[in-house]
Every structure is written in C-alpha cells, then in structure tokens.
Amino acid sequence: MTEQVERTEVLPALAGRLATARGPLDGLRTAWLLLSALLIVAGLLTIAFIRPARDATRVEARLAAGRAPRSRWSEEVSARWTL
Incomplete structure (x- = not known):
C-alpha cells in the first residue's frame, strides 16, 4: 500500500x-x-x-502446444534468473 x-x-x-x-x-x-x-x-x-491479432495467434499456439501463454520478455527474464 x-x-x-x-x-x-x-x-x-x-x-x-x-x-x-x-x-x-x-x-x-x-x-x-x-x-x-x-x-x-x-x-x-x-x-x-x-498487435491483438499477433498476440492472439501466439497465445493460441502456446495453448495448443500445452504451454502457458507468456510474453517473450517474461521467458527471457525467467531464463536468465533460473537457478
């Protein structure tokens, strides 16, 4: 707060x-x-x-592959900070 x-x-x-x-x-x-x-x-x-259409396509592809929808930025950050 x-x-x-x-x-x-x-x-x-x-x-x-x-x-x-x-x-x-x-x-x-x-x-x-x-x-x-x-x-x-x-x-x-x-x-x-x-770009909503591009983002929707990316999310649908990740869901079809059985992965959670995440942004490129969050993937890069999590890859750098994974112990």
Missing part, C-alpha cells in the same frame, strides 16, 4: 514545484502540458507496439 501512495505523490509534487517556480497559472499550465505530452506519447507507443 505504501508503494502506491509514494508513486501517486509524484505528480502533485511536480505540479506544486512548477506552480511555485513559474507562478500558479503558468506552473499548472506547464504541468498539464507535460502530462498531455506524456499521454500522447504513451498512446502512440501503444498503437505502435500492441
């Missing part, structure tokens, strides 16, 4: 610092613009990298 609280306090702290440094109106406007830019970039990355 504490981790989530600490993570959620980052954006209000950033907005507060910007409001203090640049003045209330300019600081909050800058915080909104930064958040908007972050959301746009995240949306574009999502569009570029998530």
